[in-house]
Amino acid sequence: xxxxxxxxxxxxxxxxxxxxxxxxxxxxxxxxxxxxxxxxxxxxxxxxxxxxxxxxxxxxxxxxxxxxxxxxxxxxxxxxxxxxxxxxxxxxxxxxxxxxxxxxxxxxxxxxxxxxxxxxxxxxxxxxxxxxxxxxxxxxxxxxxxxxxxxxxxxxxxxxxxxxxxxxxxxxxxxxxxxxxxxxxxxxxxxxxxxxxxxxxxxxxxxxxxxxxxxxxxxxxxxxxxxxxxxxxxxxxxxxxxxxxxxxxxxxxxxxxxxxxxxxxxxxxxxxxxxxxxxxxxxxxxxxxxxxxxxxxxxxxxxxxxxxxxxxxxxxxxxxxxxxxxxx
Amino acid sequence: xxxxxxxxxxxxxxxxxxxxxxxxxxxxxxxxxxxxxxxxxxxxxxxxxxxxxxxxxxxxxxxxxxxxxxxxxxxxxxxxxxxxxxxxxxxxxxxxxxxxxxxxxxxxxxxxxxxxxxxxxxxxxxxxxxxxxxxxxxxxxxxxxxxxxxxxxxxxxxxxxxxxxxxxxxxxxxxxxxxxxxxxxxxxxxxxxxxxxxxxxxxxxxxxxxxxxxxxxxxxxxxxxxxxxxxxxxxxxxxxxxxxxxxxxxxxxxx
Numbered sequence: 214x215x216x217x218x219x220x221x222x223x224x225x226x227x228x229x230x231x232x233x234x235x236x237x238x239x240x241x242x243x244x245x246x247x248x249x250x251x252x253x254x255x256x257x258x259x260x261x262x263x264x265x266x267x268x269x270x271x272x273x274x275x276x277x278x279x280x281x282x283x284x285x286x287x288x289x290x291x292x293x294x295x296x297x298x299x300x301x302x303x304x305x306x307x308x309x310x311x312x313x314x315x316x317x318x319x320x321x322x323x324x325x326x327x328x329x330x331x332x333x334x335x336x337x338x339x340x341x342x343x344x345x346x347x348x349x350x351x352x353x354x355x356x357x358x359x360x361x362x363x364x365x366x367x368x369x370x371x372x373x374x375x376x377x378x379x380x381x382x383x384x385x386x387x388x389x390x391x392x393x394x395x396x397x398x399x400x401x402x403x404x405x406x407x408x409x410x411x412x413x414x415x416x417x418x419x420x421x422x423x424x425x426x427x428x429x430x431x432x433x434x435x436x437x438x439x440x441x442x443x444x445x446x447x448x449x450x451x452x453x454x455x456x457x458x459x460x461x462x463x464x465x466x467x468x469x470x471x472x473x474x475x476x477x478x479x480x481x482x483x484x485x486x487x488x489x490x491x492x493x494x495x496x497x498x499x500x501x502x503x504x505x506x507x508x509x510x511x512x513x514x515x516x517x518x519x520x521x522x523x524x525x526x527x528x529x530x531x532x533x534x535x536x537x538x539x540x541x
Numbered sequence: 542x543x544x545x546x547x548x549x550x551x552x553x554x555x556x557x558x559x560x561x562x563x564x565x566x567x568x569x570x571x572x573x574x575x576x577x578x579x580x581x582x583x584x585x586x587x588x589x590x591x592x593x594x595x596x597x598x599x600x601x602x603x604x605x606x607x608x609x610x611x612x613x614x615x616x617x618x619x620x621x622x623x624x625x626x627x628x629x630x631x632x633x634x635x636x637x638x639x640x641x642x643x644x645x646x647x648x649x650x651x652x653x654x655x656x657x658x659x660x661x662x663x664x665x666x667x668x669x670x671x672x673x674x675x676x677x678x679x680x681x682x683x684x685x686x687x688x689x690x691x692x693x694x695x696x697x698x699x700x701x702x703x704x705x706x707x708x709x710x711x712x713x714x715x716x717x718x719x720x721x722x723x724x725x726x727x728x729x730x731x732x733x734x735x736x737x738x739x740x741x742x743x744x745x746x747x748x749x750x751x752x753x754x755x756x757x758x759x760x761x762x763x764x765x766x767x768x769x770x771x772x773x774x775x776x777x778x779x780x781x782x783x784x785x786x787x788x789x790x791x792x793x794x795x796x
Contacts, residue, residue, distance in 0.1 A: 223705070284710075286675075286686060311703075314664075314671035315687045321672060322679035327636055327756040330671045351669050351762070356558050356567070359761040370671070402715055403684040410708040422794055446794055454578075457728070464725030470666065471578045471724040478794050489554045490578075490666075500792055502775075502785065511556035517770055518788060522778035530779030534786045535795065 215250040215272075216242040217302040219293060220265065221312055224283060225257035227264060230308035232378035235268040237335065237371040238306045239381060242269075244338045247303055249385060250274060252392070254292050255281035266387020267380050274300075274392040281396075284312065285404030288396060290319020295394050297324055297366050304337065304345070309370035321368050328368040329360065333375045343367070353470035353493035374497075415449055417466065417473045422448025422481075425468055425495070426456060429484020429505065429524055433461040438528045439483060445535050451475060453491045469494035483524040487512030504528065542596035542694065544587045545649070545656045547642060547674070548580040548615065549632075550608040551667040564761040566631060567667070576611045579662030583722035585729040586692055587660055588619035594694060597621040599656075601645065603638050603750050605631055617732035617740035624649065626750035632668065636755025639676030644751060646681060658699060659719040663688050678719035686712045687721035 216238040221228040235249065242249045248271035253261055256277040265273050276292045293316060297305060305320070307313035309331040321328035332347040344363035350372050351358050417423065424443040426436055436450060443450050451468040452461070468475050469491045480498035485491060487503075487510060495501065496515075503516035504524045513519045520527050552558075552567050553575040559568040576584070587598040600615040602608045603626040612623030626645050633641070650656060659681070661674030671687075678685035690709070691702030694716070701712040701720055714720070732740070775784040789795040 287684060290675075309671070311663075311688045311705075315675065318672035318675035318687075319679065319685075322639075322676040325636075327634075328670075328672050329757055331669055346760075349669075352554070352558055352667060353669070354765070356560070357763050357765050358759055359763070360757055360759050362757040364756050403686055403712060405710045406713045407711040408708055409711070413707075446789070447796070457725075460728055464728075467725070479789065479792055487556055489556065489558060492556075502788070503772075513772060515770060516772055518773045518775055520775050520777070520781040520785060522776075522781065526779045527781065527785075530782035531785050534782040535789075538786060538795075 214303040218251045219307040220253045233376040234308040236376040239269045269385045271385040272388045276392040280401040283405040286315045287403045288400040289316045293320035294323035304367040326364045331372040420449045422446040423451045423477045424481045425451040427453040427485030428455040542594045543656045544598040544658045546587045546660045549577045549665045550604045550611045551577045560762045577666045578724045581729045583660040585727045613740045616743035617736040623745040625747045634755040635670040637752040639673045640752030641750040643677045643680035657716045661721045663721045663723045674721045683719045684714040685719040
């Protein structure tokens, strides 16, 4: 009985999220007294054995097949289901990314087993090997759910960023093993067919400063001063769901549960009330400065800093002060 | 083209989500309800596809009797008809939900013909289980891709785009297929007065949901510990600008 980790990679490039799944698996495995094993899908992942061993894998299984030319949710899910049938692990762990959740759901459907998604903590000891108690996140993290599940093999995804991706003191042996899989050619139907690359640059999720606007901005044109402040600070403009629903900004700028999760050094929340949907996307910001006419607004009470006033006057004044100090 | 869109009725929370005293549900006494956001976009995708290719689009939900409100709303923006798989509880576990939906779609298809596309939201806003659509698609034997930010149908193939770090991936699913939609794929329209009136007459079939229970049990909902923060007031109005810029300097973001 092992704890088996799904190795998420993109054409052989390891996703950092995999290391979080490894950390979760190590914690479970130590409670169960079981080894951590990893499953690499496609020959493109052949080079990942070393890093997986460094992160505690006692054994690294490689599944190679002609149709595994790129990521494909059905093909990867089927490989995973076959790995569970062949190895009967106590648990299978993936990180709860788009791909991690999708592949595990595909495997769960094929095995007709429960899948407990985006767990923040897992306690296998309380219920024995075939059952766990978990705490999982709901509403994008603003609510926690304690749950139990039982199954011969427990399928779990862990919430992204819930576990520390650092390597452990003791590495694993990382013994390479071949997992023979039989895949129907029809599974190639959902394999990635092509890609379009985006120009590199500062994005919402990586920007050091985000200037966000909400309903209080009032119009698409109202974002011009926010754009100006963002440019002065090498940052980008973000917005709330109310703004994208009004068509003032593109959805790509949305900060929130259904948009982008941001983590800038400073987040300016201008004319934003701070509904749950928005807050869960902004709460990882290191500093939040709310600019709002309502000192009782939820965002004002949650922010580290606040200016009470009309954003249409305050934001241009901040830009003017920055320019003045730069001698412009 | 025949399309089925599966949606979920969810509470529309404001600044805070409260839990009932027994810890088993969200306290909805003071909350309105809405369609889970990704699924609202899935409805819009279906309406646009029917406008472009002709055909019908059925909206389906598993939920309490009140979920008819979300079906009527979908009809008001252009969905043809609705199916309510009624349950006594507010929600079922994800395995059970998927079993009931798959069985219902099979029954509809046996009667009226196959759906070319079955659309879902990427995940529900409240449950966040990330699996019902995938389970239904597998039960129906259809290819499925989640997280779609682009969807076009040409020559019997669903062309799906999904966003990843650094760009977009494209998929080509032969129909019949299933797709999980993400918000941002489109901007859902608001109902017109004519649409609202028509939605009152739209056919909504109510069927008791049937499905064996899954193996995941909720034991308690609770709120995470809140980051205790004392808000530092930097001032009022534009006069606060120097204090703001002092702060930016202190935080090292003013270069």
